[in-house]
Amino acid sequence: MIHFKEIGKIMGALLVLIALLMLPGVGFSLHFNEDPWPVLSSAVITMIIGMTLFFSFSKQDQNIRKREGYLIVALSWVFMAGFGMLPYILSHEIVSFEDALFETMSGLTTTGASILTDIEAMPKGLLFWRSMTQWIGGLGIIVLTVAIFPLLGIGGIELFVAESPGPTSDKVHPRISETAKRLWYVYVGLTVLAMLLYWAGGMNFFDAINHALTTLATGGFSTKNASMAYYDSAFIQYVAILFMFLAGTNFTVIYFGLIGKFKRVLKSDEFKTYGLTLLGVAVILYFPIAATGIDPELAFRKSLFQVVSIVTTTGFVTDDYTQYSEGVTFICFMLLFIGGCAGSTAGGIKFVRHLTFIKNSWLEFKRLVHPRAIVPLIINGDRVTGRIITHIMNFLLIYLLTFVLGSLALSLMGYDLVTSFGAVATCLANVGPGIGSVGPVDNFAFFSPAAKIFLSVIMLLGRLELYTLLILFTPFFWRAN
Structure with a gap:
C-alpha cells in the first residue's frame, strides 16, 4: 500500500x-x-x-x-x-x-x-x-x-x-543526508565563485548572478537575447567554459579533488573519457570554423565553447553552429546524445553509459572467440555486474525509442522532420538549442x-x-x- x-x-x-x-x-x-x-x-x-x-x-x-x-x-x-x-x-x-x-x-x-x-x-x-x-x-x-x-x-x-541522475551510487559520506549536504556545499560554492568571476569580467551584478545560477545548473537561460554572444569577452567565455565543464563533471569527483584525494579523481574512467572527448571534438570542429578566415584563438574558443555547452547540456550560445557546413551541424546534433557525467547537473545519456556500452561491445568480440572465458567488464577499477549492464542497455534502447517515437509524434503534428528531430533530441537531452527551426539562434515560440x-x-x-x-x-x- x-x-x-x-x-x-x-x-x-x-x-x-x-x-x-x-x-x-x-x-x-x-x-x-x-x-x-x-x-x-x-x-x-x-x-x-x-x-x-x-x-x-x-x-x-x-x-x-x-x-x-x-x-x-x-x-x-x-x-x-x-x-x-x-x-x-x-x-x-x-x-x-x-x-x-x-x-x-x-x-x-x-x-x-x-x-x-x-x-x-x-x-x-x-x-x-x-x-x-x-x-x-x-x-x-x-x-x-x-x-x-x-x-x-x-x-x-x-x-x-x-x-x-546516472547509474553510479558513489557517496562522499556513509550517511545519505551528509552526502547531499556536501554535494550542495560544492554546488553553492562553485556558483558563488562563478558569479564573482563573471562580475570581475565585466558583467553587472544582476547578470553575473543570473549567469552563475544557470551555468552551474547546466541550464543555459540568459538575461540577454543573444545569450553569451552578447558578451564579446574572451575572459567571460572562458569562465563559462570552465564552469560548464565542472558542472558537467560528477560532483563526487569534484569533491574528492577539492579535499585532495586526487587518486579518486584519476581513477574515474568516466571523467577521463569526458575530458578527452570534449577536447577531441573541439579540435575536429576547429578546422571548419578556422577555414572561414577568423582569428585562430577565436576559432578555437568558438569550437570549444559550443562543444562544452552542448555536451554538458548547458545550451549557452556564442555562435550559430548551423552556419558552417552540414558536417558541423551533424556533429553538433550527435553531441545532443552524449550528455555529461553521471552525478552532475548535466542531462543526456551520460558518459558512463556510453563507456559501459562501448567497453561491453568490445569485450563481446573477445567472448565470441573465447566462449568459455570469463571476461569481466571493469570501469573505475571495479567490476560491472550483469544486472547493471542490462539496466544500461535497456536504458539506451528506451532512450532511442523515445527519441524516435517523439520525433514521429511531432512530425505528425505538422513539423518538418529535421525540426522534429532537433526539438525532441534537445528536449530529451535537456540541452536547449537543436537543429532545424530550433537552432542556436531560434526559439520554441512557434510551436x-x-x-x-x-x-x-x-x-x-x-x-x-x-x-x-x-x-x-x-x-x-x-x-x-
Whole structure:
C-alpha cells in the first residue's frame, strides 16, 4: 500500500522551500523599481498551500519505500512546475498556460529552451526567478531536501536514489543526508565563485548572478537575447567554459579533488573519457570554423565553447553552429546524445553509459572467440555486474525509442522532420538549442499549444532519466505488496 499521506507531507515541505526560493526575486523587483506583487503573491500562495499540506499530515511518520520515492520525485516536479509558473501568469508576461508550463518546465529540467522572443524586456524579478528555476533543478531539489528532511523527521534515502541522475551510487559520506549536504556545499560554492568571476569580467551584478545560477545548473537561460554572444569577452567565455565543464563533471569527483584525494579523481574512467572527448571534438570542429578566415584563438574558443555547452547540456550560445557546413551541424546534433557525467547537473545519456556500452561491445568480440572465458567488464577499477549492464542497455534502447517515437509524434503534428528531430533530441537531452527551426539562434515560440505541452513532457522524461517517470505507468507499480 502506498502511503499517500506521507507523500502529501513531503509535497508540502517542497512547496514551502519553493516559496522561500521565490522571495529573492521580490528583492530584485523592488531594487529595479518594478511591481513585486506577481512574485510575492506567487510565493505567498505557494507557502500557504505548502504549509497546509505539511501540517495536515505532520503526524505521518511512515518509512519512505522505493515506490513512494519514485512517486514523490515525479510529483515534486509536477508540483514545482505548477506553482513555478505562477509568477509568469500573475504578471501577465506569459499569458497562456502552455507557454508558462513550457518555460517553467524548461527551467526546472535545466533544458534552456524558451518561448520568449524578447528576454531583455522581461521584468528583472521574473528573470531572476527564471534563472532560479534552473538552479533549483540543477543538482535536484530532492537532493537539497534530503539534506534538510532529517530536521523535519522525514527519511530521505529513497528520494536520493530516485532523483540522483546516472547509474553510479558513489557517496562522499556513509550517511545519505551528509552526502547531499556536501554535494550542495560544492554546488553553492562553485556558483558563488562563478558569479564573482563573471562580475570581475565585466558583467553587472544582476547578470553575473543570473549567469552563475544557470551555468552551474547546466541550464543555459540568459538575461540577454543573444545569450553569451552578447558578451564579446574572451575572459567571460572562458569562465563559462570552465564552469560548464565542472558542472558537467560528477560532483563526487569534484569533491574528492577539492579535499585532495586526487587518486579518486584519476581513477574515474568516466571523467577521463569526458575530458578527452570534449577536447577531441573541439579540435575536429576547429578546422571548419578556422577555414572561414577568423582569428585562430577565436576559432578555437568558438569550437570549444559550443562543444562544452552542448555536451554538458548547458545550451549557452556564442555562435550559430548551423552556419558552417552540414558536417558541423551533424556533429553538433550527435553531441545532443552524449550528455555529461553521471552525478552532475548535466542531462543526456551520460558518459558512463556510453563507456559501459562501448567497453561491453568490445569485450563481446573477445567472448565470441573465447566462449568459455570469463571476461569481466571493469570501469573505475571495479567490476560491472550483469544486472547493471542490462539496466544500461535497456536504458539506451528506451532512450532511442523515445527519441524516435517523439520525433514521429511531432512530425505528425505538422513539423518538418529535421525540426522534429532537433526539438525532441534537445528536449530529451535537456540541452536547449537543436537543429532545424530550433537552432542556436531560434526559439520554441512557434510551436502549437499541444506541441509545447508534449515537449514539456519530453523534457521531464529526460530530466528524470526515463525510468523514474515511466515506472509509474506500469501496472505492478500500483499493486499492493
